[in-house]
Amino acid sequence: MLARTELDHSMHPLPGSPPVRWRISDGLVPYEEAVATMEAEVAAIADRRADELVWLLEHPPLYTAGTSADASDLIDPDRFPVFATGRGGEYTYHGPGQRVVYVMLDLKRRRQDVRAYVAALEETVIRTLESMNVRGERREDRVGVWVRRPDKPRLPDGSVTEDKIAALGIRLRRWVSFHGLSLNVDPDLTHFSGIVPCGISAYGVTSLVDLGLPVMMTDVDMRLREAFEDVFGQTASA
Numbered sequence: 001m002l003a004r005t006e007l008d009h010s011m012h013p014l015p016g017s018p019p020v021r022w023r024i025s026d027g028l029v030p031y032e033e034a035v036a037t038m039e040a041e042v043a044a045i046a047d048r049r050a051d052e053l054v055w056l057l058e059h060p061p062l063y064t065a066g067t068s069a070d071a072s073d074l075i076d077p078d079r080f081p082v083f084a085t086g087r088g089g090e091y092t093y094h095g096p097g098q099r100v101v102y103v104m105l106d107l108k109r110r111r112q113d114v115r116a117y118v119a120a121l122e123e124t125v126i127r128t129l130e131s132m133n134v135r136g137e138r139r140e141d142r143v144g145v146w147v148r149r150p151d152k153p154r155l156p157d158g159s160v161t162e163d164k165i166a167a168l169g170i171r172l173r174r175w176v177s178f179h180g181l182s183l184n185v186d187p188d189l190t191h192f193s194g195i196v197p198c199g200i201s202a203y204g205v206t207s208l209v210d211l212g213l214p215v216m217m218t219d220v221d222m223r224l225r226e227a228f229e230d231v232f233g234q235t236a237s238a
Contacts, residue, residue, distance in 0.1 A: 003140050007116050009123040012233040013109045018051045020105070020228075021238035024221060025057040028096060031083050034059070038178045041104050046174040052109075054180075054228065054235065055102040056221055061095035061188075063195055066169050076194035087179035089143070089169035091195040097187035097207070099220055103170075103180035105232065112175055118143060118168060120231050121181050125166045127227035128183070128220070132213055136165060143168050147206055155202065163206035164197065185209065185220050 034057065044050035061080045066089035073091050074082065080093075094100055107117060122138050125145045129136040136145040145166040152161040166183045184207035192205045208215050229235055 004115060004119040004122065004138055005140075007119045009116075009120050009231055011105075011110045011117060011120040011231060013052075013106075017109050017233070019234040019236040020052040020054055020232065021050075022225060022235040023053060023055045023238040025055065027058075028060045029057045031059055031062055031064070031081075031094070034102065035083075035085070038102055038104065042173055042176045042178045045104055045106055046176045052106055053102075053104040053238065055104070056224070057100050057102070058096055058098060058217075059094040059100060061191055062093070064092050064094065064169075066090050066092070073196035074194070075196065079194040080191070085169075085179070087169035087171045089167070090197075092167050092169065092182065092197060093187075093192050093195060094182060095187050095191055097185055097209075099183045099185050099217060099224070101180045101182070101224065103177055105177045107172070107175045107177060110232075114170075114172065117177065118170065121168055121170070122166075124224070124227045124231050125181060125183060127230060128223045129165070131223045131227070132208065132215065134165075134208070134211060134213065137162075142203075146203070147211065149204075149206070152204075161204070163204045163210075165206050165208070165211075167197070183208075183220065183224070185215065185217055 041053050063082045064085045066087050069090045126136040144164050146162045147165050149161040149163050168181045169179050171179050186209040
C-alpha cells in the first residue's frame with residue numbers, strides 16, 4: 001500500500017462539474033448549529049440539489065469526541081462543553097482563533113478513495129503553510145499536519161519534538177464528505193490541556209502565532225482557498 005505522501009493528491013472533479021461553493025461565517029458558530037447545517041447540506045449534495053460546499057468558521061470553546069475517542073483522554077470534562085460527533089478520530093478542541101474548515105464534497109464526482117481524500121486535505125494544509133514559509137509534514141501513523149520544533153527540548157528517544165498545527169476528522173455519507181479540518185491560527189493553546197488531543201500524548205500543539213507568524217484570519221483564508229483550488233479545483237463565493 002502506498003504511503004499517503006506517495007498518493008496522487010489531486011482530487012479535481014469530473015469535467016463540467018460546477019465550482020465548489022466557498023462560504024465564510026463571521027462570529028462564533030455554535031457546534032450544534034454547524035452540525036445541523038452540515039447534515040442538511042450533505043443530503044442536498046448527495047441528491048444533486050446543491051453544489052459542493054466548503055464552509056469556514058470559528059466555534060466557541062468546546063471539545064468534540066470522534067468515533068475512536070477514549071474516555072480517559074478527556075482530562076477536564078467540566079472545562080468546556082463536550083460533543084459526541086460521528087466523524088472519525090478521537091478528542092479535539094475547537095475555539096476562537098482556530099480556522100475550522102468543513103468540507104462537503106461528492107467523491108463520486110472525484111475519486112472514491114478515502115485515503116486519497118485524507119491525503120488531499122493534508123496537502124491543502126501543507127500548501128497553505130508553505131505559502132507562509134512554514135513546513136508542515138505528514139506522519140503515516142498520525143493523521144493531521146505536523147511541524148518540527150528544533151527550538152524545543154528533544155523527545156526522550158532523542159528525536160526532534162513535533163507539534164500538531166492542523167487536525168483532520170472526516171465522515172462520509174453516500175460518498176459525500178463532511179466535517180473536515182481545523183488549522184490553529186491563534187487559539188488559546190492552554191485550552192488543549194483539557195484533553196489528550198487526538199489521543200496522542202507524546203506531542204504538543206502549536207499555532208501560526210506560536211510559531212512567530214502574527215497573521216490575520218483573512219490572510220489565512222485567502223491562502224487556504226488558493227491551496228484548496230490547486231488540489232480540489234475551482235470555487236465560487238457563496
